[in-house]
Amino acid sequence: MAANHTIPKLSQSQAAEIVQKHYKLTPSSLRFLPSYEDQNICITTVEGDKYVLKIMNTLSSKDPTLIKVQTCAMDFLHQGGLPTPTALKTITGEDMFLEDIDCGYGLQKYLVRLLTYLTGVPISEVPLSPQLLYQVGQIAARMDNLLKEMKHPQLSVLHRGEFVWSLSNIPLLEKWLYVLDGDPLQEIVKSVLHQFKTTVAPKYSSFRECLIHGDFNNLNLLVQANEGSGYEISGIIDFSDMSFGCYVYELAITIMYLMLEHPNPIEVGGAILAGWESLVPLNAAEKDCLFWLVLSRFCQSIVFARLSVTLQPENEEYLMISSKKGIPILRKLFETGKEHVEKVWFTSAAEFSHLN
Template structure:
């Protein structure tokens, strides 16, 4: 049974909230459906008799791998009760996935219910009393996460190129509820790095606190005044190493076979998506400083940066590391029983943040932009 390619829906702490308050999974918000309940729902809503149904890891939501007797594969996604209160936002995310797929990118699409709905609101008691959950059945995407394969220059180049293509396509997205992606208080947006100051006390006694404070200061002084020169777009917002699937190529290496988890979508800027992509590819590379160049080269093969965007990239990358670390520590404070799970994305990131802060902007940028130029010349 091959289910590795679909186990990732927010499977790290990189985007697990939809509000500024970071009330990570209010008590009983996460669904707790039994396999029997999930199976019944698949049969009733989709007239599908599962031959295999098993639980998949997740943080806020609940996901099940579903296989039919004919060999078709799906993911049953049950949204937590808090996010289920905003069906229009889930509708935009669902439409965006379909829009990208229609424009040539490998994303999941949603199968309609027998009544023709793409999203079904189900009121069920799964142990906490009767509550409402948004339910979708998504197509299966083959492959393994990019975190599990060697990150060659070519694969990093393709990752940057794919991220840029994705945002370029999303620029054309039209939907009646598109304005919901503004998400002005969304804590994971790189437009809202200053909101971290509300949670900085979780680092009291940790030497990293001073680094985080310094990065936030750099963000205030070096990024915010220049933001008017950034080009706006719709961001996926969580283009991380667990949300990108790959498959072996016929030639050497791997190709990107899937893009997962659109729960972090927000109105942002192209440079934000690039910074996020660099951050999460670095966490899986033995020499993180070598990641930025090929990702940047791939990105600029589709969307060349302007001078202001180039100048802000270093600080935005460090800002994303700070978001991940501070919010993970805050989540551990709320859910100490989940500490090991919640800190997955931060253990390597802490070392990289220290390293890059000590190397400094001039050195890191020199490596990134020289490597990108050399690689572009070879293409």
């Protein structure tokens, strides 16, 4: 978790100066975008072009190789036909650069990129039809299949062993459970952690490994209206949680976040699963662990949100978006139980697949 003093807080004039200095572009307007640990600023130039200036927090900025490989992955997926941003080259031909900036804590080094702007609105702002959820599952699987083909001399940096958002590292949550002290939710989280250790961990060897986006969520998926009456995915953004993981992790993360936006969250899993399995059918171990992996992601989201608020109290509203929606869904899933939820998911996925 990035502490408050590590998070960039550039002013509009500082952002405009950086864009002029490194890209020879003249901004006509700047708009701050929501962000978890970094800073994102939408830049419109006098020519009418749009970009996103992304300034990494000081902790992430200390690992430019990791950011470089993630940026290459975005470009690789873009070349493969997926709607991902790409980094604009600076006047010296670089994808990114370190800049000394004073955000109120003295001069610190921040890693800066200027990314292409993708049109659309977050998927959280539109109705989630079964067809759109199917498309989400399918594009997530397509993305991970493409990433298996990616080559890069420093690809190994994406083996992020202690990365706290990795689903492999669910047991690490135990040391932060104190943020739920006094909250009955703590017992549910403890139960999920126990199930993870006893049910999921023994099946690791059967999970198929791959590179994953790792944060395929309701704010990182952009959509726009299509020629019919529905929507299509127009953008996949924010690759900062990208790492080596497993296919089933990506699927579980996707299902969890899309549940936050649906009036009947349990129904979300079936359509996403059908889209996913149209390209990457799950094996028996992956199917058996999907329920607990989805609940594990809910636990990560809730615990880390509470922890982050202790570090960034002024950003509480944004940090708690997923957590506030997720708590009642986690309770409902846990109380409903694995057997019933799986029946809903796998039965509706099978029915949906017959229609597509």
